[in-house]
Amino acid sequence: MKICLVVDDSSVIRKVARRILEGMDFQIIEAEDGEQALGLCQHQLPDAILLDWNMPKMDGYEFLKALRRMPGGDQPKVVFCTTENDVAHIARALHAGANEYIMKPFDREIVEAKFQEVGLI
Numbered sequence: 001m002k003i004c005l006v007v008d009d010s011s012v013i014r015k016v017a018r019r020i021l022e023g024m025d026f027q028i029i030e031a032e033d034g035e036q037a038l039g040l041c042q043h044q045l046p047d048a049i050l051l052d053w054n055m056p057k058m059d060g061y062e063f064l065k066a067l068r069r070m071p072g073g074d075q076p077k078v079v080f081c082t083t084e085n086d087v088a089h090i091a092r093a094l095h096a097g098a099n100e101y102i103m104k105p106f107d108r109e110i111v112e113a114k115f116q117e118v119g120l121i
Helices: 011-022 034-043 060-069 087-096 108-117
Strands: 002-007 026-031 048-051 077-082 100-103
Touching: 002 011, 002 034, 011 026, 011 108, 026 034, 034 060, 048 060, 060 077, 060 087, 077 108, 087 100, 100 108
Parallel strands: 002 026, 002 048, 048 077, 077 100
Antiparallel strands: none
C-alpha cells in the first residue's frame, strides 16, 4: 500500500483528504505544518505528499525545498493543495520541485486526476 503524507494546518482539510485518499487505497500520515512533516520524512519517505502552502512554523514552500535536499527527497510525488492560485506561486512551487498543483476546495475527482497525472495511481 502506498503512503501519502497530508500536510495542512487545517484538521478539516486533513480529514477530507484522508477520506479521499484512503478511498484510493493510500495509507495516510498527517502533519499540521512543514516542520512536523519534515521530521516524519526523515524517518520514512512517503510515496506522495499532499501539501498546503500557508502554515505556521514552516510553510509548504520551505518544506518542499528542504525535502528535495534530503537523501531520497527527490522520490516522493508532491502535489501542492492551496488557495494560492496566482501564476507566480504556481511557478515557484513547480521550480522548487512540486509535481502538481491543486486548488482548494478540491474533491475526489480532482485529486484522482492529479495523482494519476504524476503516476501514483
